[in-house]
Amino acid sequence: LFHELVVKPMKLRARLSEQGIKGPPPTMLFGNIREIKKAQSAVVRDPSPSSTHNCAALLFPFLQKWRKQYSEVFMFSLGNTQILFVNQPDAVKEITTCTSLALGKPSYQQKEFGTLLGQGILTSNGALWAHQRKILAPELYMDKVKGMIDHIFESTFTVLKSWKTQIEAEGGLADIKIDEYMRSFSGDVISRACFGSSYCKGEEIFLKLRALQETMSKKSLSTGVPGMRYLPTKSNREAWALEKEIRDLILQVVKERKMAAYEEDLLQMLVEGAKNSYLSQEATELFVVDNCKNIYLAGYETTAVSATWCLMLLAANQEWQHIVRKEVLEISRGRTLDADMLRKMKQLTMVIQESLRLYPPVAVVSREALEDMKFGEILVPKGVNIWLLVLALHTDPEIWGKEAYTFDPNRFAKGIAGACKLPQVYMPFGVGPRMCLGQNLALVELKLVIALLLSNFSFSLSPNYTHSPVLRLVIEPENGVHLLVKKL
Ligand code: HEM
Numbered sequence: 001l002f003h004e005l006v007v008k009p010m011k012l013r014a015r016l017s018e019q020g021i022k023g024p025p026p027t028m029l030f031g032n033i034r035e036i037k038k039a040q041s042a043v044v045r046d047p048s049p050s051s052t053h054n055c056a057a058l059l060f061p062f063l064q065k066w067r068k069q070y071s072e073v074f075m076f077s078l079g080n081t082q083i084l085f086v087n088q089p090d091a092v093k094e095i096t097t098c099t100s101l102a103l104g105k106p107s108y109q110q111k112e113f114g115t116l117l118g119q120g121i122l123t124s125n126g127a128l129w130a131h132q133r134k135i136l137a138p139e140l141y142m143d144k145v146k147g148m149i150d151h152i153f154e155s156t157f158t159v160l161k162s163w164k165t166q167i168e169a170e171g172g173l174a175d176i177k178i179d180e181y182m183r184s185f186s187g188d189v190i191s192r193a194c195f196g197s198s199y200c201k202g203e204e205i206f207l208k209l210r211a212l213q214e215t216m217s218k219k220s221l222s223t224g225v226p227g228m229r230y231l232p233t234k235s236n237r238e239a240w241a242l243e244k245e246i247r248d249l250i251l252q253v254v255k256e257r258k259m260a261a262y263e264e265d266l267l268q269m270l271v272e273g274a275k276n277s278y279l280s281q282e283a284t285e286l287f288v289v290d291n292c293k294n295i296y297l298a299g300y301e302t303t304a305v306s307a308t309w310c311l312m313l314l315a316a317n318q319e320w321q322h323i324v325r326k327e328v329l330e331i332s333r334g335r336t337l338d339a340d341m342l343r344k345m346k347q348l349t350m351v352i353q354e355s356l357r358l359y360p361p362v363a364v365v366s367r368e369a370l371e372d373m374k375f376g377e378i379l380v381p382k383g384v385n386i387w388l389l390v391l392a393l394h395t396d397p398e399i400w401g402k403e404a405y406t407f408d409p410n411r412f413a414k415g416i417a418g419a420c421k422l423p424q425v426y427m428p429f430g431v432g433p434r435m436c437l438g439q440n441l442a443l444v445e446l447k448l449v450i451a452l453l454l455s456n457f458s459f460s461l462s463p464n465y466t467h468s469p470v471l472r473l474v475i476e477p478e479n480g481v482h483l484l485v486k487k488l
Pocket residue numbers: 121122123133140190294295298299300302303306360361362365366427428429430431432433434435436437438439441442
């Protein structure tokens with residue numbers, strides 16, 4: 001234990017420091033956690049909707065401070081985990097283009113989110129990860145996603161119907177907090193993709209997973225302290241009970257499946273994949289349960305919060321709302337939207353890209369060097385974690401120009417390559433071999449829900465909206481997004 005908590009971190013820091021890499025001095029056990037919390041609580045927020053889109057300064061004030069103090073490459077400590085922060089463009093390029101499996105997912109994530117994710121695709125490494133990716137990837141290819149469009153329509157219609165009813169009840173203009181609607185939309189889509197015809201059961205599972213996720217996020221940075229996750233604290237006990245309920249529910253669906261007709265959904269692929277791997281009964285169950293949980297976590301909140309931010313930005317920028325609505329109506333001409341029409345909606349794509357630039361749900365892309373690795377001049381010793389702060393890279397004025405914090409979808413008129421000096425820093429869906437598997441599905445979902453909402457309603461920001469992005473598991477609006485919605 002002494003070696004893990006004291007000797008190993010000191011050795012790693014010494015190897016980084018030999019290369020001239022500096023950073024704030026850590027304290028025993030806590031590393032820099034106290035300083036991080038202090039910087040976060042000192043942030044002054046401007047709640048007016050017109051306040052700047054500089055989320056990096058709001059959510060990671062400590063990183064902004066250390067960047068100025070120690071340069072664009074520095075080290076700090078979360079508990080006994082050593083982090084190398086990299087924001088220097090050449091080094092970022094080397095890391096984002098690295099395809100070696102030795103650059104894996106951090107083991108602290110595995111420990112911290114173990115209850116939530118088990119050993120599924122999101123946090124596993126090496127052969128286990130490669131096996132899981134091989135099974136899941138084909139299920140999310142574009143041709144499969146096209147086959148999900150009908151389901152996505154059904155999920156969107158539920159939102160449209162509720163908004164219409166609410167608007168009528170409130171005399172033609174309703175003040176709607178849209179977050180929960182976007183969540184149930186995204187949850188509904190993912191339930192159907194995962195669980196096919198058993199999607200009602202899927203929704204029950206996902207509600208419990210959401211509760212588990214909330215319990216986990218309450219623990220936040222405190223889990224940087226080694227050993228905390230094993231203690232029978234109130235939130236740990238809650239998390240363990242929910243974990244068991246979720247596992248039992250998923251296995252019940254699998255059992256019912258064995259007696260029913262063949263389904264072509266993600267759950268079926270996982271069951272088949274586990275069967276073909278000749279795993280033990282227990283390992284098969286774990287494989288299926290963990291990956292269902294992983295897909296849910298990866299695809300639910302991320303898509304919901306992206307749709308929410310995008311609608312907030314469209315409400316705040318009426319000219320773009322008109323441009324995109326016009327495009328949607330011109331391309332659809334009263335017909336049912338299909339994948340081909342969505343592909344042609346260029347202005348809509350630009351708005352989504354810009355929204356994901358300013359509010360990428362995943363704020364940090366992190367990796368662990370599973371062996372000693374070299375990126376340009378930097379030698380990263382085995383066991384060190386690398387952090388790329390997506391938020392800062394997405395809004396760096398050196399890369400995006402002096403209007404980097406302004407919402408301007410036009411910057412994507414010539415695609416990502418034309419939008420900035422270093423296109424590899426645009427990474428809302430991550431980078432390299434671990435890039436998001438659900439990107440196609442997410443983009444089709446976002447395009448469809450926004451296109452349908454724009455063709456049915458006009459919206460503006462409600463006086464009840466306060467602008468306050470916070471970092472929970474994803475970057476989300478602290479008090480939700482309130483819109484004034486009118487039927488067209
Ligand atoms: C707008 C919505 C979404 C965003 C912004 C997003 C973003 C990301 C990011 C940043 C990563 C990590 C990549 C890295 O570490 O380099 C990731 C991984 C992943 N995402 Fe998404 N995602 C979204 C939607 C989805 C959906 C809908 C699904 C599935 C249904 C999904 C499935 C996955 C999976 C399975 C991984 C793990 C890939 C691996 O480790 O091999 N995502 N996503």
